[in-house]
Structure formats: structure tokens, C-alpha cells
Amino acid sequence: MPVTLSRATLIEVAKLAGTSKTSVSRFFGPERERLTPKLQTRIAEAADTLGYQPNLMARGLKGGGSRLLGMLVADIRNPFSVAVVHGVEQAARAHGYSLIVCNTDNDPEQEQQHLRLLTAYQVEGLIINAAGQPEAQLQAIMRSGVPLVLLDRDIRQLDANVIGLDNALAIDMALEHLVQQGYRSILYVSESPAYASARQERLQRFTQQAATLGVKGQTLILSNLAAHAPTLKAFAKHSVSGPGAVLCANGNVTLAMTRRFQKLGIAIGPTGLMGIDELEWCELITPGITTLAQPTDDISHAAVSYLLNQLNGSAQASPLSYRHAPRLQVRGSTTFKHDPKHV
């Protein structure tokens, strides 16, 4: 039952327990065992009656480290980001670290400010889902000895590791599935790949593999998510080269395309629809939208593990993978029975 109005301090506890700050400090640190049982209980009682809690700021100051991890997210409203933040927070907590998350809303300027802020709070490690290309700042951070991982998006000219989806594999899986289901013409739709390496990797792989597999591949870049109605409409007729499917580069695009399909009256299934990123509503849209779910937990755990390895001098560095395989979630949007003569 705390009675003090202001926060109790180490020294007050010591006084009340009739001992010194050091012993109290030890009690709350990893050296508790070195104290006499009697002393331990005395301290415990004193701390309890005062409602004492160590001040982590002060602790961090001395050199014990802040026990803080920082995370920079480009768009916290993106379900993928939410899932990763959730996973990272759990993993960090499990290792005794707390997380301070900053959202940049895809604004490079905010990104710089937040980066400054994070370092000002002495975070011990950084997980960066970049919006822009803050290579200078990040380089400085790395040089200052703070470990750092990139999430999903690479940054040119920065020698840092990227953790995220295995984009090439994802595209391959998508193509294999679509071809297997009888789609012969595929329209790949993506937001602008500028400044987002994951998008670039997917786009490039698509172009390359579509050719290899001999399917008719087209690509469409959405600016501000407004899709070209004519392009889509023409594509939906799929009279030229057999049944066609639209492959969406991420969740945002899947949402935009689903809207378009509905608006233009394009039937989902006859014209295939598939997306990277699993969303809770994909099973609700009749007849269900096939997706490639990202293993967000694996990704977030890997990111945290990476940081922790670096912090522990990578002594017993547990091996971890940077590229993670997606999980194929097949639904009705890609399992339409096409007229055999087209297939």
C-alpha cells in the first residue's frame, strides 16, 4: 500500500530498510542472491510499503542500457505492419526489452525526426520499415554501435540486413498456382515500386518469371490507388489469350482491386484475383480471395533475434533466416472452372 505522493527512490527504501543504496540496488538487479535472506526480506518489505519501482531512466543512464528497442513503421494502419508490430512487441518483451514504436505515415520528413527521437531515447536496437531513404542517418546510427535491421524494405547504399518475405518465392508460388488453375494471362498490379524494395523485387520477379513460364504477363502501377478502368475492363474480357487473373502486389492493392472488380461488374473467379498479404475479409468476399499470407510472426521474431544477437556480441548467435516463405491460402477467386477450350 503505497502512501507517498511522489515516487519513492532507492535511497528512501534503503533508509527505511536500514541499509545502503547498494544493497537495494543489488536486490533489484541480478545479484539478489548475494544478500542475506534477512536483508532481502527487509528490503522487500520496505520497497513494498513504499511502492518502490526502479527508475529505468536512471538505470539506463549509468550504462546498464535502456532496455529499449525502437521500431519505425511506414504505415501503422497497414494490417501487415500491425501484425509485425504485435509480434515484435511480444518477442522484445519476452527478452526483457520494451518497444517504442514510431509511425511515419510514409513521410520521409517525419521519418528523420522519429529517427532522431529514437536515438535520443537511447534505444539499444532499431527495426526499420523505411518510408524514404534515410541512409545518412542510419549509417551514423550503425557507426555509433546501435544494431539495426531493415524490415521489408531495403535501403540503397546502406550495408544493413533486410528481413521480410521471400519475394521471389512468393511470386513463383503465385504464378505456379495461377497457371495450375488454368489462368494464362496475368495482370500484376502494384503501387509505385519507388523507395520500396519489396515491391521492386516482386515486380521484377514477376516480369521475369511470367516470360519464363510462357504466360502473358502485364503489369500495372497504381498511382494513388486509382486503377485504370479501361485496362481492367479490357483485361477482364480475356478473350485473347485465355482466362486471365489479376495478381495484387500487397494488401492495399487487393483492396483497391476488389473495389474495382465490383464497380466495373467484373466477376471474381472467371477473372482470377489473388493477393499478397492475408486480410481478414478475404474469405468473406464471395467466392473468397486467394492470398499469400506473410508469416508475420516468423518475420518479427527473426528481427528481434537478429538485434539481440548483435547485442550479445553475437556470442551464441542463433542462426536466423532473412527471407521467409509465404503460406498459400487458396479460395474461390482462383479456382473457377474455366471452359476447357480456353485452357
Added chain:
Amino acid sequence: MPVTLSRATLIEVAKLAGTSKTSVSRFFGPERERLTPKLQTRIAEAADTLGYQPNLMARGLKGGGSRLLGMLVADIRNPFSVAVVHGVEQAARAHGYSLIVCNTDNDPEQEQQHLRLLTAYQVEGLIINAAGQPEAQLQAIMRSGVPLVLLDRDIRQLDANVIGLDNALAIDMALEHLVQQGYRSILYVSESPAYASARQERLQRFTQQAATLGVKGQTLILSNLAAHAPTLKAFAKHSVSGPGAVLCANGNVTLAMTRRFQKLGIAIGPTGLMGIDELEWCELITPGITTLAQPTDDISHAAVSYLLNQLNGSAQASPLSYRHAPRLQVRGSTTFKHDPKHV
């Protein structure tokens, strides 16, 4: 161009600039004007070449405050929570505060730990979306002088303000809309109202108002989101007392019910469907699901304003509202043209 490997400190800057810590401190504080222009530029240069950044931990230690706000979220994967976190972070940042978010996954035990953690980091204010009833801890926190607001969920026996939706108004708006659209029998579906005051308020208001308005009101409490198929099926027949509609207490329920409707083959529209909480897919489900959107920005801004008012001694306390009105988003799920003889 920072060259130092470890983080530069105030004193190093002072040395390089040929001055004292105090002046450098002033330069980075609110007293910059008191320095000679020459000195200012000298310090600026020195700080720049060293890549100096004030250590916010140390700053907070002295009494300057941590400039940190804490937020406890029951379920960070809930879109409503995400929206509020986003808004809170923006508002906090706009006022020079940073936010450290903790997710409890609806686990009272984690909640307690996170609460301890947050206070240990000397947060200056707390926004609590409670999972359990940590009244004792929160009381202690309030007594220690740290301002605190409850978000969406009240805590019994705790004299703290709650900011969130105007639940009574929301229910009233929903009922008015449904009745106006010709639905005469309404099934209100909610998750367990235990430990979630918002749910209680909505449920109670529904029961009360349904009676007042003379509509046939039933309620159904979902445990683990598994809905009673029989109840629903029977309800869908709506042969007894005219067309029926299902009103969902929140986004989770809307998701669960939409699934049920599809699984049981209940047509959306003929049997109405409406939900509290706007979700991005509600417009995608044919024929669109009518919702009551929560004004998440208003709510989050109000929460931050409240905290800041308290911190500023509520000097020029700007007035703010605790209960916020929802916005009705009408879609096809509640605008079906019923057979007149039933209406």
C-alpha cells in the same frame, strides 16, 4: 558528419566549442536566445560535427520530465485500437511528446506488468484501454500524480474519466435507423460485457430502448465468437414479428456475424445487418454493411488533450468532451425493400 563511434555528450560539445556545459545546455533548451550569436554558431558547429543529440533519458532524470506518454491497449490487432493508437501518437507528437505503446492481448496479468513498466519509464501521462480491472495499480499511479485517462472502458471503483464513444447515442442512432428502414425485430449480438463497460452500456441501452420503441429486441452474447446457429437461423425467418435485423456490438462481432450469415446462407439485407465500428471491408461485402463509425481521431485527440491539460496544471484547460458521437454509414445491408404487408 559524425565521426565519433560512441554517442557524443554535452561536455564534449562544450570542449570542442571552447565553452562550458551550461551554455551548450542552454543552446538546446528554451534559453537559446540568451547566448551571443557568435557562441550560438560555435556551439551549433561543434554539435554538428560531433553529431550530438541530447540524451533524453538524462534530461528526464533531472526533473525536466520524460516527455513520454504511455498507452495500454487491450488488443492492438483490433482496427479500432489501431486507429486510436495512430491518432494518439500524432497528437502526442504534435505536442512534443512521444508515445510508448503496450499491448496486453486482453491478459490482465500482462496488463499489470506493462503498467509497472510504463511507470518505471517515468511516463508523464497514461492512456488506458483496460483489459482487466487493475484498480489498485491505477489508483496508486493517480495518487503519485501521473494523470491518466481511461479509453473506451471504465474501471469500477476508480475515479478516472473515460473517453470514448457515446454508447447510448450510438444505440439510439442504430435503432432509429433500423426501425426507419422497416425492421421490426432486432437481435443485438455482443461479446461478453464482463470487464468492458462500453459493451455493458451498449447492451443496457439496447434492452431499454428496444422496449421503449416497441420493437422486438433480443440479445445474444457470443462466447469465443461462436454464434448459435439455431438462434440465428430462427431469427432469419423473421416470420413472427416482421423483418428482422442483427445489430453487432463491435467490429469483431460484425466479422463473426458476416461469416455466420454466409455459412448459414442467410441473405444480407432481407435480414438486416449493421455494426458498430467501421471496417474497410464493410463496403465490399455485397450489398455493403451499414455501420456506425467511431470518430477515432476525435477520441484520441481528446485523450491526449485531457492529459496535457492535467500536466499544464489545467491552466488554460481547453474544454473537451468525453463522449463522442458516431457517424452513420448507410449501406445496402439495411436498406432492403421489404414486402409492405410486413411493414
Added chain:
DNA sequence: CTGTTAGCGCGTTCAT
């Protein structure tokens, strides 16, 4: 095993 001492990086008197 325990207490004493000295900083960590910074803000803040109080002199100059």
C-alpha cells in the same frame, strides 16, 4: 556479504 564512493549526461541554481 555489505557499505562507501564515484560518476552516467544533463538542468539548474548561484555567482561572476
Added chain:
DNA sequence: ATGAACGCGCTAACAG
């Protein structure tokens, strides 16, 4: 206008 000295709450040497 500027600097010297002290202390915030804590951990880490170093004694005893």
C-alpha cells in the same frame, strides 16, 4: 552573457 558546482536515481568499483 557566461561558467562552476551540485544533484537527479541509479550502477559499478572498490574497500571493509
